[in-house]
Amino acid sequence: MAAANEPGPSRNNEEKEKEKDERMFECNICLDTARDAVVSLCGHLFCWPCLHQWLETRPNRQVCPVCKAAISKEKVIPLYGRGSTKQEDPRNKVPPRPPGQRSEPENNGGFPGFGFGDGGFHMSFGIGAFPFGFFTSTFNFGEPRPSAAPRGTPQFEEEQFVSKVFLWVAIMFVCWLLMA
Amino acid sequence: MANIAAQRIKREFKEVIKSEEVAKCAIKVELVNDNYTELKGEIAGPPETPYEGGTFVLEIKVPETYPFNPPKVRFITKIWHPNISSVTGAICLDILKDQWAAAMTLRTVLLSLQALLAAAEPDDPQDAVVAKQFKENQDMFKQTARHWTSIYAGGPHRNTEFDLKIRRLTDMGIEDHQARVALSSYNWDLERATEQLFS
Ligand SMILES: [Zn+2]
Numbered sequence: 001m002a003a004a005n006e007p008g009p010s011r012n013n014e015e016k017e018k019e020k021d022e023r024m025f026e027c028n029i030c031l032d033t034a035r036d037a038v039v040s041l042c043g044h045l046f047c048w049p050c051l052h053q054w055l056e057t058r059p060n061r062q063v064c065p066v067c068k069a070a071i072s073k074e075k076v077i078p079l080y081g082r083g084s085t086k087q088e089d090p091r092n093k094v095p096p097r098p099p100g101q102r103s104e105p106e107n108n109g110g111f112p113g114f115g116f117g118d119g120g121f122h123m124s125f126g127i128g129a130f131p132f133g134f135f136t137s138t139f140n141f142g143e144p145r146p147s148a149a150p151r152g153t154p155q156f157e158e159e160q161f162v163s164k165v166f167l168w169v170a171i172m173f174v175c176w177l178l179m180a
Numbered sequence: 181m182a183n184i185a186a187q188r189i190k191r192e193f194k195e196v197i198k199s200e201e202v203a204k205c206a207i208k209v210e211l212v213n214d215n216y217t218e219l220k221g222e223i224a225g226p227p228e229t230p231y232e233g234g235t236f237v238l239e240i241k242v243p244e245t246y247p248f249n250p251p252k253v254r255f256i257t258k259i260w261h262p263n264i265s266s267v268t269g270a271i272c273l274d275i276l277k278d279q280w281a282a283a284m285t286l287r288t289v290l291l292s293l294q295a296l297l298a299a300a301e302p303d304d305p306q307d308a309v310v311a312k313q314f315k316e317n318q319d320m321f322k323q324t325a326r327h328w329t330s331i332y333a334g335g336p337h338r339n340t341e342f343d344l345k346i347r348r349l350t351d352m353g354i355e356d357h358q359a360r361v362a363l364s365s366y367n368w369d370l371e372r373a374t375e376q377l378f379s
């Protein structure tokens with residue numbers, strides 16, 4: 001009978017901690033460090049080839065191998081660590097890991113979603129906001145707002161450009177009013 | 181054997197022998213061959229059950245498709261339990277069939293079997309005779325299970341009354357185990373057991 005392998009006194013805590021850290025990233029199926037790692041929505045980590053094989057083995061019962069929550073191939077999140085670009089083991093003829101889904105970050109102040117592609121909307125917004133845009137632009141000339149981006153950064157240039165656009169729109173609007 | 185199966189068993193084996201349960205002697209695993217395809221498991225009978233004090237040996241066969249399919253496990257030690265065949269040791273336990281999950285390990289299987297000994301499910305029986313007794317005569321079931329534990333698993337509670345009845349049958353040329361099965365199946369009614377054996 002296999003005698004319980006008692007950890008000797010030579011094994012210090014640091015080694016144990018390291019082992020624990022490594023185990024954190026073990027695939028729940030092969031128990032090795034996860035390669036082509038994916039996480040299920042229930043948060044369990046697997047190698048993609050391992051999870052794929054599990055789902056293939058039981059096509060009628062697609063559950064997480066750990067917590068038995070419902071899972072599907074489409075709903076796993078790939079993990080890209082720093083070392084994940086190196087050559088992967090090609091022996092498994094499994095479909096490529098599903099790609100990560102990327103949603104645009106939330107607006108964080110500044111000019112909401114400013115872009116050249118949808119100028120029409122912003123034009124009308126510019127006209128609607130004309131008095132404020134005009135006056136703030138005017139009053140702030142030569143006296144940068146404390147929140148203004150530092151000179152030389154792309155954001156600074158963008159802000160400059162935007163103020164100019166507003167100014168031009170305002171002037172054209174005034175001309176149009178005068179001519180009408 | 182597929183590489184992943186052997187690799188995994190190797191890792192599990194290392195882990196299980198370091199586990200708390202092994203330290204407490206509640207479970208045990210040993211290798212039967214060098215290529216990790218067959219192991220021998222052992223579980224201690226849970227306290228406050230008729231299996232208390234007994235040690236139950238299990239045969240564990242690891243399929244090539246492990247861990248995508250469950251290991252094949254059966255009791256080598258004879259046992260009187262509604263979900264375990266008293267003849268073959270075959271086990272009726274969902275996780276060893278359709279409820280298997282690839283993240284389960286030898287350790288969780290052994291612990292589940294131990295839990296099964298503590299909480300039988302007579303409505304999903306493997307051994308119909310035992311399950312019937314379990315439902316209809318709990319006390320008789322417990323005594324019988326305790327008796328089997330003492331005879332086959334090294335349990336501490338000998339039952340002299342049962343021993344005597346078996347002796348009566350063995351004196352008539354019936355094999356010891358056969359006599360025990362017949363008596364167990366007929367709630368230790370010597371007459372009915374004799375009738376069945378000689379019919
Ligand atoms: Zn894996």
Ligand SMILES: [Zn+2]
Pocket residue numbers: 040042043044064065066067068069
């Ligand atoms: Zn899960």
